[in-house]
Structure formats: structure tokens, C-alpha cells
Amino acid sequence: EVQLVESGGGLVQPGGSLRLSCEASGFNIGSHWMSWVRQTPGKGLEWVANINEDASSKDYVGAVKGRFTVSRDNAKNTLYLQLNSLGAEDSALYYCARTAGSTRGLDCWGQGTLVTVSS
């Protein structure tokens, strides 16, 4: 079964850091672009970052550039998102997702990990 499982979320103070992980099973992430998407409380989906198959290409939404870093360990079949300098606006449910090769849709999602930034 193709599955993504996120972990690493939690309560963190403003200015703090967290590292989110996304472990894949049932497929090889090394064959796919991977993405992070977040949903803020009561609001919609926001694309956060993506990374290509060999990590040579990464991109971020403007609101997180310079603060978040996406990375991957294909040998561990795991995707990461390092979150630094967190603010209240970063509180959200963070999903990882797999990009379908030819059509670019996000065809497999995890259940999400919740990040709460509060003092």
C-alpha cells in the first residue's frame, strides 16, 4: 500500500524551530518530486515547498523562503521540512504529498502533522 506518514509537529514558541519528517512506504520517493502543503486553521490549502528527485531543485512559497528548508533522504525513503524562525502565521496542519510524474497532480498525501506556534 502506498502511504505517507508525517511526524515531528508540536507546540513551539515564536522564533523556535521544528523538523518535520515524512516517511514513505509502498513506493520509492527517489522517483518522484515531493511537496509540502499546509492548511491553516479554518482556512484553505497553501503549497509550501517542493523538491525534485535528486534534491538538485527546491522551491518555496514566498512566505517561508529563507526560513524553511526542504530536504530528502532517498535511502531512508523520507522527506523532511526544517522550520526555523517560526511565527504564529506558521501554525497549521502540514501535509507531505507525492507529485504524479506526468500530470503534476499531488496524487498521494499523508494525514498531516500539526504545528502550533504559541507562547
Add this chain to the structure above:
Amino acid sequence: DIQMTQSPSSVSASVGDRVTITCRASQDIRGWLAWYQHKPGKAPNLLISATNTLQTGVPSRFSGSRSGTDFTLTISGLQPEDFATYYCQQAKVSPDTFGQGTKVESK
């Protein structure tokens, strides 16, 4: 960044109704548009990619179309399990961007 303007923000409908949701891109994205269904407490589910490619297992009552920079998701014959929030997403230019969402509610 490309802006995706999705409408309506909500729609009240009954089982059996035809529901139409629209997304307008702020610039040409060719056919690189996907539609997702999202239910509370669950992961989003990809319904349609590349404007009109139905994902495996998605019922044929869901369909997508395009006219220039306007994209439409149609649900032909709404079923009880279709009450959810729907999002469009452009994948032509990074950063990918989502529409604001359309909540399909029971009338």
C-alpha cells in the same frame, strides 16, 4: 505568483444536483490544473489532474474542462459522499498555488 480565483466559496445543493465550480488563473497555465476533494480530518484527495484526467477510482460523475484560463469542475449527480470542500491547484509555474476552496453543503 499565479493567482487562482475560485468561485463560489460555498454552494448549497441536494443529492442528484449538478454542481459546477470554477477557477480562473491570473495567467496562462496551459492545462496544468488539478482538482482535489477535502473532507474534515482526512487528507486531500486528487480527483482530476491536467484539466480533465480522472484519477483511478474517481467516479465518472466528476469531470473537468478548460476555456482559456478558466477551468471548471462539474459534479453530475451529486452523491451524499460528495459533500466536501474542493480546491483547484495550478502546477504550471512554481510556486504552485491553490484556489481558496469551495465548500459543497447540503441544502
